[in-house]
Amino acid sequence: MFSEAGFLVASAKNTHRNAAQARAPLSPGCVSMNREARTEVKLPTPKRAGGSESSDRGGFSEGSDRLNYRWLSSVRCHFRRALKISALTVAMAFSVSSSAYAAAFTLAGPLAITGSETGNPGVIGTLLPVGLPSSLSDTIHLSTGDVSFVTNDVVVFALFLSAGSTAVDKIGVGANSIPLVPNPLGAGSFNAGGAEAPGGITVASFTTLTAAFDYAANNLTEGETTQNLFVTYSPAGSALSIGSFVNISISSGTNFTVQTTLVPEPSTALLVGAGLMGLGLRRRSTR
Numbered sequence: 001m002f003s004e005a006g007f008l009v010a011s012a013k014n015t016h017r018n019a020a021q022a023r024a025p026l027s028p029g030c031v032s033m034n035r036e037a038r039t040e041v042k043l044p045t046p047k048r049a050g051g052s053e054s055s056d057r058g059g060f061s062e063g064s065d066r067l068n069y070r071w072l073s074s075v076r077c078h079f080r081r082a083l084k085i086s087a088l089t090v091a092m093a094f095s096v097s098s099s100a101y102a103a104a105f106t107l108a109g110p111l112a113i114t115g116s117e118t119g120n121p122g123v124i125g126t127l128l129p130v131g132l133p134s135s136l137s138d139t140i141h142l143s144t145g146d147v148s149f150v151t152n153d154v155v156v157f158a159l160f161l162s163a164g165s166t167a168v169d170k171i172g173v174g175a176n177s178i179p180l181v182p183n184p185l186g187a188g189s190f191n192a193g194g195a196e197a198p199g200g201i202t203v204a205s206f207t208t209l210t211a212a213f214d215y216a217a218n219n220l221t222e223g224e225t226t227q228n229l230f231v232t233y234s235p236a237g238s239a240l241s242i243g244s245f246v247n248i249s250i251s252s253g254t255n256f257t258v259q260t261t262l263v264p265e266p267s268t269a270l271l272v273g274a275g276l277m278g279l280g281l282r283r284r285s286t287r
Helices: 004-023 035-040 053-097 266-286
Strands: 104-107 111-113 125-129 140-145 153-161 170-176 183-193 200-204 210-214 227-234 245-251 255-264
Touching (some): 111 255, 125 255, 140 200, 153 170, 170 183, 170 255, 183 200
Parallel strands (some): 104 153
Antiparallel strands (some): 153 227, 170 210, 170 245, 200 210
16 A cells, blocks of 8 residues: 555656656657647648649649630630631632532633634634623523523633734634533623624534624724623533633634633632631731
């Protein structure tokens, strides 16, 4: 049994030991930490390079939003570009080489007639590429056969005679398209362009495959330009194509023939060119 004096000595030792432990600095390896000491220990906040965990998460979220915005903008840009290309492709198919729709063509460029061509009796002038009238409902001065621009391909052109040229009494047109030889179905002249209209028009389908514009009664003379002349061909969309040859015979007592190639008539070419230019500018602005 402990005496009262021994008990008091033991109690004093324990009190001294507890006070010493309380004053000693805490050690992470100390097993005898009391509850109050453990609650005072604060765990450090995990950090990454450039900030705390919470700030990194905010930065990541902001960066993710920025990437999403860029991705959506890129998708919209490509979608709009695809729509424009599709529309342009449809327009070109409609106006040039579609098997379902008629196509309008004219000469590849002004073709000078110098007087030195084989068989030329003195005609000097220029064969002119022209466009369709502003409206297909414009008045046709004279026509024959099937002159529909909806169900047939069409070639349009005009002839100007320079000073010193001999008079022209007839103009003939025949087109070639390999492997198909197109069949002219109709011809006519618009009340646009020059002042001179033909006195008569004939179409030789399935024989010579030509259309003839007659100026015998009222010769086309120097300084004059024909009205815009046209010839329709069938089948629509496949009778003619870019690069097809067209032979134009000109008579001034005797005939001579010149040859050129076909391109889309000017209003169609301008439409296609404007679309391509718009696509190029759009692409440049998105870079």
